[in-house]
Structure formats: C-alpha cells, structure tokens
Amino acid sequence: xxxxxxxxxxxxxxxxLWPPAPLKMPPRTTPPPPDPFYCSPFGSPYFNRCVPVPxxxxxxxxxxxxxxxxxxxxxxxxxxxxDNLWWDAFATEFFEDDxxxxxxxxxxxxxxRYTIGRTLIPRYFxxxxxxxxxxxxxxxxxxxxxxxxxxxxxxxxxxTMVTHHGKPMFTKVCTEGRLILxxxxxxxxxxxxxxxxxRTHRELVPRSVVGLHTQQDPxxxxxxxxxxxxxxxxxxTLNYLRLCVILE
Amino acid sequence: xxxxxxxxxxxxxxxxLWPPAPLKMPPRTTPPPPDPFYCSPFGSPYFNRCVPVPxxxxxxxxxxxxxxxxxxxxxxxxxxxxDNLWWDAFATEFFEDDxxxxxxxxxxxxxxRYTIGRTLIPRYFxxxxxxxxxxxxxxxxxxxxxxxxxxxxxxxxxxTMVTHHGKPMFTKVCTEGRLILxxxxxxxxxxxxxxxxxRTHRELVPRSVVGLHTQQDPxxxxxxxxxxxxxxxxxxTLNYLRLCVILE
Numbered sequence: 001x002x003x004x005x006x007x008x009x010x011x012x013x014x015x016x017l018w019p020p021a022p023l024k025m026p027p028r029t030t031p032p033p034p035d036p037f038y039c040s041p042f043g044s045p046y047f048n049r050c051v052p053v054p055x056x057x058x059x060x061x062x063x064x065x066x067x068x069x070x071x072x073x074x075x076x077x078x079x080x081x082x083d084n085l086w087w088d089a090f091a092t093e094f095f096e097d098d099x100x101x102x103x104x105x106x107x108x109x110x111x112x113r114y115t116i117g118r119t120l121i122p123r124y125f126x127x128x129x130x131x132x133x134x135x136x137x138x139x140x141x142x143x144x145x146x147x148x149x150x151x152x153x154x155x156x157x158x159x160t161m162v163t164h165h166g167k168p169m170f171t172k173v174c175t176e177g178r179l180i181l182x183x184x185x186x187x188x189x190x191x192x193x194x195x196x197x198x199r200t201h202r203e204l205v206p207r208s209v210v211g212l213h214t215q216q217d218p219x220x221x222x223x224x225x226x227x228x229x230x231x232x233x234x235x236x237t238l239n240y241l242r243l244c245v246i247l248e
Numbered sequence: 249x250x251x252x253x254x255x256x257x258x259x260x261x262x263x264x265l266w267p268p269a270p271l272k273m274p275p276r277t278t279p280p281p282p283d284p285f286y287c288s289p290f291g292s293p294y295f296n297r298c299v300p301v302p303x304x305x306x307x308x309x310x311x312x313x314x315x316x317x318x319x320x321x322x323x324x325x326x327x328x329x330x331d332n333l334w335w336d337a338f339a340t341e342f343f344e345d346d347x348x349x350x351x352x353x354x355x356x357x358x359x360x361r362y363t364i365g366r367t368l369i370p371r372y373f374x375x376x377x378x379x380x381x382x383x384x385x386x387x388x389x390x391x392x393x394x395x396x397x398x399x400x401x402x403x404x405x406x407x408t409m410v411t412h413h414g415k416p417m418f419t420k421v422c423t424e425g426r427l428i429l430x431x432x433x434x435x436x437x438x439x440x441x442x443x444x445x446x447r448t449h450r451e452l453v454p455r456s457v458v459g460l461h462t463q464q465d466p467x468x469x470x471x472x473x474x475x476x477x478x479x480x481x482x483x484x485t486l487n488y489l490r491l492c493v494i495l496e
Contacts, residue, residue: 069317076389139385141324172420172452204420204452211473225459 064154064183065143067094067191072137078129087122095121096190103241105177105198105231114241117248123240128163131234135164138179147185151192154181161196165228172204175232201232312402312431313391315342315439320385326377335370343369344438351489353425353446353479362489365496371488376411379482383412386427395433399440402429409444413476420452423480449480 071094078086095101101124102115116124128136141158159179165171177198183189205224230238319342326334343349349372350363364372376384389406407427413419425446431437453472478486 065321066314066317069314073313137387170450171455172422174420202418203455205455205458207419207451207453207473207475210453210458210469221458225455227455 064145064152064181064189065140065156067183067189068138068140068143068154068181070094075125075136084122084126087126090125091118091122094191095194096184096192099191099193101194103196103198103233105233107230114245116241116244120244120248124237124244127237127240128234131236132165132167132228133163133234134166135162137162140179149185151185152183152189154179154183156180159196161232163229163232163234168223168228169209170206171228173201173229173232174204175201175229198231198233201229203227203229203232312393312400312429312437313388313404315431315437316386316388316391316402316429318342323373323384332370332374335374338373339366339370342439343442344432344440347439347441349442351444351446351481353481355478362493364489364492368492368496372485372492375485375488376482379484380413380415380476381411381482382414383410385410388427397433399433400431400437402427402431404428407444409480411477411480411482416471416476417457418454419476421449421477421480422452423449423477446479446481449477451475451477451480 074090074093078090095118097118099118099121100115101121102113104111104113106112125136139160139162140154140156141160143154143156143159146153146155156179159177161175161177163173163175165173175198177196177200180193180195180197181191182193184192210224228234322338322341326338343366345366347366347369348363349369350361352359352361354360373384387408387410388402388404389408391402391404391407394401394403404427407425409423409425411421411423413421423446425444425448428441428443428445429439430441432440458472476482
C-alpha cells in the first residue's frame with residue numbers, strides 16, 4: 001500500500017507530506033455552491049436556523065475524526081420533532097450520494113452482514129431512535145487515518161457506539177467494535193462508505209437502581225439483568241436492516 | 249451584557265458579526281513561537297512523537313468546544329507511564345499561565361468549593377487517574393458560547409464528565425453538571441478559568457455483572473450497590489483538593 005500514508009490522529013506528518021494540499025485533488029462531479037453564504041440543508045427556513053457549511057470554518061484534511069465529532073453534534077440536535085426532512089438533511093451533510101453503510105455483528109444464530117445504499121441511510125439512523133434510544137454518539141479511541149489519492153480512510157479499532165435508553169429503566173449501551181469510514185478527499189469530506197463491525201456490547205444500569213430493586217422487589221432482578229438490545233443493536237434497527245435486505 | 253454575542257454551537261452568527269476577526273484582538277504578553285514547525289511540549293524527543301501546535305490546523309474562533317474535544321483526545325493518549333512532565337505539558341497546552349480551576353459539589357456535610365491555581369492543575373487531572381480511573385472525557389451537550397473582547401466563554405449546562413473505573417468491577421461514572429470555561433481569545437485558545445459545578449452523578453454497572461453476582465453470591469450485592477465515588481469525584485481527587493486548600 002505505497003499509495004497512502006498512515007498516521008495516528010494528531011501526529012505530525014513529515015514536512016514533505018504536510019500540509020496535504022499538494023496531493024492531487026480530484027474534480028468534484030457536483031461542485032459545492034460558490035455562494036460564500038451558502039447554508040447546508042439544515043439552514044433552510046424549515047429549520048429556522050442557519051448552519052454554516054463546515055468547510056467555511058474547519059479544514060478537515062488529515063483529521064477525519066473531526067467529521068465524526070460534527071456528526072455527533074448534529075445527532076445531539078435531533079428532537080422528537082425531527083422528521084424525514086431532518087434525517088435526509090443529516091444524511092446529505094455527512095454521506096455521499098452513492099454512499100453505502102454496512103453493519104456486521106454476530107447474533108445467536110450466527111454472523112450477520114447488512115449493507116444498505118444511500119437512500120436507506122437516513123432511516124437507518126432514525127430507526128435507532130425509534131427503538132427507544134434518546135441519545136447516540138460514536139466515541140473513537142486512537143483512530144488512524146490513511147491518505148489515498150481521492151479518499152481518506154479512518155480506521156478505528158476501538159470505536160464505541162454509545163446509546164441511552166430510557167425504558168424500562170435508564171440504560172447506557174456501549175457497542176464496541178471497529179469502525180472504518182472512507183471519506184471523499186475534498187472540502188466537504190463526506191462519507192463514501194461506513195462499516196461498523198460490532199465486536200461486543202455492554203449494557204450498563206445505574207448502581208442505585210440495582211440496590212433499590214433488589215431490596216424492595218427481588219423479582220425485578222429478572223428485568224434488571226435482561227438485555228434490551230442484541231449486541232447493542234435494538235430490535236427496531238435489526239428489523240429495519242432485514243427489511244432493507246428484502247427491498248434492495 | 250451588551251459587549252458579547254450569544255450563539256449556540258454551530259449556528260451562523262449574523263453576517264455583521266461573522267467572522268469574528270474584526271473584533272479587537274489583544275496583544276499577547278507571551279507571543280507564540282514564530283517557527284512554523286514549532287511543536288508543543290508533547291512533541292519533545294522525550295515523547296518520541298511530534299504533535300503539531302493546534303493553531304496550524306484549526307481555527308478555533310467561535311468553536312471553543314473543539315478545544316474540549318482536543319483536550320479529550322490528549323487525555324486518551326495518557327498511559328500508565330505518563331509522568332509529571334507529561335501532565336505539565338498537558339496543562340501548558342490547554343491552560344493559561346495564570347489559569348484557575350474551580351470544582352463545586354455538594355457532599356454529605358454540605359456544599360464545597362475548591363479553587364486551585366495554575367501550578368496545581370496538572371496534579372488535579374493526574375489525581376483523577378490515581379483514584380483508579382482508566383479513562384476520562386468530557387461530553388458537552390448544547391454548549392453555548394459568548395464572545396467578549398479578550399475572551400470566549402463556553403457555558404455548558406449539560407456537561408457530563410465520564411470516567412471509567414476498573415475496580416472492584418467495571419464502572420462507568422457519569423458526573424453531570426455545568427461547565428463554564430473561559431478561553432483567551434487568541435490563536436492558542438487556552439483556558440483562563442475552568443469551573444465545573446457538579447449537580448448529580450450516576451454510577452453505572454454492567455447488567456451482566458448484576459445477574460452473575462445476584463445468582464451466585466447474594467452477598468456481592470452490597471458491593472455492587474455501594475458507590476465508589478462521592479458525587480462522581482474519587483477520594484484521591486477530593487483529598488488532593490483539600491490539600492490544595494491548605495497549601496495555597
């Protein structure tokens with residue numbers, strides 16, 4: 001793989017390789033709007049707020065993990081009122097028009113691999129929240145980047161997808177695995193392919209609830225110890241992915 | 249407070265106020281090194297790696313939460329071998345020479361307020377890990393910024409300080425409260441004052457451990473339900489802060 005340069009996030013590349021600007025930048029088939037006050041779809045009157053296009057503030061080159069940070073921030077802004085339009089705008093901001101998303105995990109009946117195309121991506125993320133999740137973010141530990149001619153790959157072997165569930169009691173689910181993201185190497189830096197390989201998951205419950213339930217109602221222990229996800233993925237998301245396989 | 253502009257993270261400011269460059273930039277008393285290849289103390293041969301000074305890649309103006317993101321990334325790089333030199337470099341990268349750090353929380357015997365000066369800040373963060381913490385990061389939800397002439401304030405009413413503890417069993421402690429950070433408004437954007445007001449905390453234990461222990465050893469429930477922190481703060485950090493009060 002002599003066509004790319006490995007570097008751990010935040011490390012200096014040798015002077016000759018940094019900044020990466022001299023690398024050949026491929027022409028976009030759909031160039032970004034030239035208007036300096038152009039706003040992303042989130043800035044439409046529909047949302048009644050104006051979100052600047054990321055490239056105006058942040059040079060992402062060499063730091064694709066910043067894009068994941070921004071994706072997390074956008075997910076924070078989701079509310080109960082976020083509809084299809086909101087999720088479409090979300091996908092448009094972070095995913096290329098021909099992006100694919102793959103989730104691999106090992107269920108009770110064997111390993112599964114789900115790959116969906118761009119049009120189904122908005123509903124994939126939406127399905128997570130429809131499954132009772134109130135918060136979602138991706139925590140990357142020691143992500144590594146590799147630079148190619150037309151793309152940047154982020155490879156994080158210690159990715160944790162953190163979800164908060166409110167019912168039947170507050171639960172924090174940490175889905176651990178490897179996240180490999182391929183970004184287009186241009187000023188929008190959108191995701192071409194998303195691959196999350198789930199390795200394991202941990203469901204965490206408040207210590208206080210354990211004490212409360214075991215003292216007052218030993219029968220509640222059953223509920224307390226029963227997982228609410230399968231390998232960290234809710235049933236609503238799994239059902240959606242199965243439907244996608246049929247649809248595509 | 250007519251001298252500053254409030255904005256939620258990621259929102260467009262009115263054209264007249266954005267970019268904030270026209271705002272008066274105060275001269276630094278200690279200017280940053282002019283060498284474009286200057287590396288932060290983390291880039292010394294001692295660490296055998298070269299970390300670029302943040303200003304080379306990221307224009308922080310208007311996005312102080314990016315600095316917290318970078319602080320989190322730096323904390324990820326801490327290892328068991330990280331010594332005083334490492335922690336000094338950490339503090340130098342993120343805190344002004346005259347910075348202060350304040351922690352307020354309510355203990356069993358009443359409200360406490362600890363304020364420490366710059367020289368004691370490295371050991372404050374170190375004390376967290378000495379208390380058995382293996383991971384530490386700050387998660388900001390809906391942080392708000394206000395721009396002043398010489399500083400930027402980040403005010404986050406929904407800040408969660410997340411710590412991982414390995415003993416006696418894996419525990420994730422979420423310390424929730426309000427984080428107010430005042431940054432110097434220059435290209436290094438270091439913290440002048442750090443104020444974390446702890447509101448509440450939650451200690452989370454793995455669901456699997458609850459089932460295991462209650463089935464095999466009901467006596468373990470005691471240990472399972474006993475908090476390992478006080479309001480999310482370890483005893484080693486509390487002891488350190490008490491010592492600081494005596495020292496200063």
